[in-house]
Amino acid sequence: MKLEKFLKDTSNRRKYRVDKTFLQDVIRVILDYQPTDLWEIFKRSDEYFEGVVAVVENLHDEKLIKVFKNGKFILTPKGKRFANQLIPTKVPKSYKIEYNTSIPSPLQKILKKMNKVYKEVNPKDEFEQGSLRPKAAMKKVAYAIHRGDVAGKHLVCVGDDDLLSLIFGMTGLPKSILVLDIDEDILALVDKYAKNISVPITTKLQDLYKPISPKYRWKYDTFFTQPPDTVLGYTLFISRGVETLKKKPGMIAYGGLTPTGCPRGGLLEIEKINQKMGLLTTDYINKICEYPPLRTEIKKVEVPSYIPYPPNKMWYVSDLVRYKTTKNTKPYYTKVVKKDIADYKVDALKYGK
Numbered sequence: 001m002k003l004e005k006f007l008k009d010t011s012n013r014r015k016y017r018v019d020k021t022f023l024q025d026v027i028r029v030i031l032d033y034q035p036t037d038l039w040e041i042f043k044r045s046d047e048y049f050e051g052v053v054a055v056v057e058n059l060h061d062e063k064l065i066k067v068f069k070n071g072k073f074i075l076t077p078k079g080k081r082f083a084n085q086l087i088p089t090k091v092p093k094s095y096k097i098e099y100n101t102s103i104p105s106p107l108q109k110i111l112k113k114m115n116k117v118y119k120e121v122n123p124k125d126e127f128e129q130g131s132l133r134p135k136a137a138m139k140k141v142a143y144a145i146h147r148g149d150v151a152g153k154h155l156v157c158v159g160d161d162d163l164l165s166l167i168f169g170m171t172g173l174p175k176s177i178l179v180l181d182i183d184e185d186i187l188a189l190v191d192k193y194a195k196n197i198s199v200p201i202t203t204k205l206q207d208l209y210k211p212i213s214p215k216y217r218w219k220y221d222t223f224f225t226q227p228p229d230t231v232l233g234y235t236l237f238i239s240r241g242v243e244t245l246k247k248k249p250g251m252i253a254y255g256g257l258t259p260t261g262c263p264r265g266g267l268l269e270i271e272k273i274n275q276k277m278g279l280l281t282t283d284y285i286n287k288i289c290e291y292p293p294l295r296t297e298i299k300k301v302e303v304p305s306y307i308p309y310p311p312n313k314m315w316y317v318s319d320l321v322r323y324k325t326t327k328n329t330k331p332y333y334t335k336v337v338k339k340d341i342a343d344y345k346v347d348a349l350k351y352g353k
Helices: 003-014 020-033 038-044 049-061 077-086 105-118 134-146 164-171 184-194 231-244 264-276 344-351
Strands: 065-067 073-075 154-158 176-181 201-205 222-225 252-257 279-290 317-325
Touching (some): 003 049, 038 049, 049 065, 164 176, 164 184, 164 201
Parallel strands (some): 154 222
Antiparallel strands (some): 252 317
């Protein structure tokens, strides 16, 4: 199997460019975890889902993998030769480690309470909602507390289907918390449990297609958001969050973003827009925000018939990105936005070449 032909054929399948490094990332996961499946590759690699599906399809059609009835697959002898040609030097398994697995004891206690609360969240497709797994939310909160971005701070949750506001509130560490969300059910759920929390939590109905209400602009220290993994969706939520922060350097922003749902070119465009907003990236924590396999962006991508769907395992994992404001920080979007913030096909066509 000639590498150049394989890459060309794979790229043509879904009109998404797959290069050698992309392919190597996928093959590494197969080598490390076989028998494995499509969902494990999504979880373990740093590559866009359209391209990953195309790679698996081409591996199957070229008889480089053998797929079992349960959807798991292994490299065939031909596939092993192809993999050894592509990755001649392997990372020893003894060096493989898992990051971000611990939750501090105070948050373990809060997790027991929140497990019940999360059952009351009903994600809505019209709002592109998809709540994190409760443990993942705790890891996210723990990291922000560890970095000094919570205790004694005024916080904003720009969208809160993950219910971070309640978790932060239960720690007793913030001075205040503001929740901005378009979903009245989420706001009502937060209000319901906020009554028994000492930290003041304010909820506000907010359509993020529109600028933030003047009442809540330029007043907060830290904001958190988990936007759609599109260029427009991510940068819009970050921009709206910037509107809430105090107009001085050193304020903090957290966003959840994954290369599984955003092409490389899209990730680069996000960096460019963030720079225009005057945001400094300080931390990038890989694969920390895990989602349950209920509804995620894969519903917009067709998978081969030999891949069981829907998945019954956790596979969609977001990275956590931390930003710090500078003297030049300003919102990128200042008016109403009318384009679809969750059009993944547009991103694939525009940034996947």
